[in-house]
Amino acid sequence: MIIVRGSVNRKEYTSRFSKGILSRSLIRSELSPDKAYEFASRIEEDLKNKGVTEITTDEIADIVVKLLDEEEEKSVSERYLNWRKVREAKDPLIILIGGASGVGTSSMAFEISNRLGIKTMISTDMIREVMRKIVSEDLSPVIHESSFLAYRSMKVAPPPEFDFVLAGFKDQVATVSVGVEAVIERALKEGISIIIEGVHIVPGFIRKELMEKDNIVMFTLTLSDEEMHKNRFYSRCGDIWNNRPLEKYMGNFEAIRKTNAYLEDQARKEGTPIIDNIDVITTVDFIIETLTETYGGMKHVRKD
Numbered sequence: 001m002i003i004v005r006g007s008v009n010r011k012e013y014t015s016r017f018s019k020g021i022l023s024r025s026l027i028r029s030e031l032s033p034d035k036a037y038e039f040a041s042r043i044e045e046d047l048k049n050k051g052v053t054e055i056t057t058d059e060i061a062d063i064v065v066k067l068l069d070e071e072e073e074k075s076v077s078e079r080y081l082n083w084r085k086v087r088e089a090k091d092p093l094i095i096l097i098g099g100a101s102g103v104g105t106s107s108m109a110f111e112i113s114n115r116l117g118i119k120t121m122i123s124t125d126m127i128r129e130v131m132r133k134i135v136s137e138d139l140s141p142v143i144h145e146s147s148f149l150a151y152r153s154m155k156v157a158p159p160p161e162f163d164f165v166l167a168g169f170k171d172q173v174a175t176v177s178v179g180v181e182a183v184i185e186r187a188l189k190e191g192i193s194i195i196i197e198g199v200h201i202v203p204g205f206i207r208k209e210l211m212e213k214d215n216i217v218m219f220t221l222t223l224s225d226e227e228m229h230k231n232r233f234y235s236r237c238g239d240i241w242n243n244r245p246l247e248k249y250m251g252n253f254e255a256i257r258k259t260n261a262y263l264e265d266q267a268r269k270e271g272t273p274i275i276d277n278i279d280v281i282t283t284v285d286f287i288i289e290t291l292t293e294t295y296g297g298m299k300h301v302r303k304d
């Protein structure tokens with residue numbers, strides 16, 4: 001039996017060498033499950049042949065990187081190392097992924113959570129749903145509508161020179177942002193990494209003293225191609241569990257595109273990393289590389 005020594009959140013642990021655990025971290029680096037399991041089996045076999053009975057996670061990582069560099073593209077070992085940088089950091093990582101309805105924030109959040117092994121993920125739609133139960137429609141009518149339809153329930157119509165769709169959208173975002181900040185503060189207090197995604201993650205709406213922390217990183221997803229954006233709604237409505245009617249989004253597509261343009265403007269104004277969410281791998285690589293540049297720097301890697 002091979003004993004593995006490692007540490008998580010500065011707590012030392014020992015466990016038996018597991019091909020399954022090693023395979024999962026290789027799959028996160030975009031290796032196919034079969035190849036990941038084959039690599040894990042070869043590494044275990046090699047350790048046994050050398051009579052190794054105890055090894056550290058860092059030593060395993062060195063063996064993995066050497067093998068990946070010998071047999072795979074450089075990008076695979078880079079992904080593997082990026083993932084370890086983020087996991088070894090001493091501060092919890094709070095990733096905020098915003099974008100207009102249908103752009104792909106939920107899907108990208110799921111991909112990133114898999115790639116980085118971040119287990120906690122919440123959507124701003126869920127936060128809004130909780131707020132709807134607590135805050136009555138009389139008190140805050142704007143949160144009881146979709147973001148792109150919030151204008152319909154504004155108590156006072158905006159001045160004629162204002163865009164009414166964006167006036168309602170901003171009202172709802174400002175209100176739901178209070179809930180988003182509460183989740184961020186709780187994650188910081190508990191010391192857990194989390195991904196928060198949704199239309200209410202808008203640059204400029206989260207308190208500056210939170211956004212100035214370099215373990216809180218926001219991304220804005222956009223879709224410059226309107227047809228591709230429309231197709232995203234068709235694709236989502238094809239999901240078997242989907243109960244959101246396609247007509248609602250197609251019938252308000254122009255309003256949704258206005259929120260997309262507004263999100264882009266806010267991202268440019270606030271210097272928020274923005275990506276055209278055309279392709280899953282490109283988007284995920286962009287987010288991971290940006291995180292590694294900002295968050296993965298030496299100042300975050302655990303010293304002890």
Ligand SMILES: Nc1ncnc2c1ncn2[C@@H]1O[C@H](COP(=O)(O)OP(=O)(O)OP(=O)(O)O)[C@@H](O)[C@H]1O
Binds near residue numbers: 103198232279
């Ligand atoms: N990069 C991508 N490439 C191809 N398809 C994508 C991509 N991102 C998302 N999709 C698909 O687009 C559809 C909408 O994605 P998703 O549900 O994540 O959007 P959303 O932004 O969360 O929407 P909403 O905020 O309204 O829930 C889904 O069917 C998803 O599979």
Ligand SMILES: O=C(O)[C@@H](CO)OP(=O)(O)O
Binds near residue numbers: 101125146
């Ligand atoms: O408010 C919105 O824009 C969307 C975002 O997902 O939510 P709903 O499905 O309630 O319209």
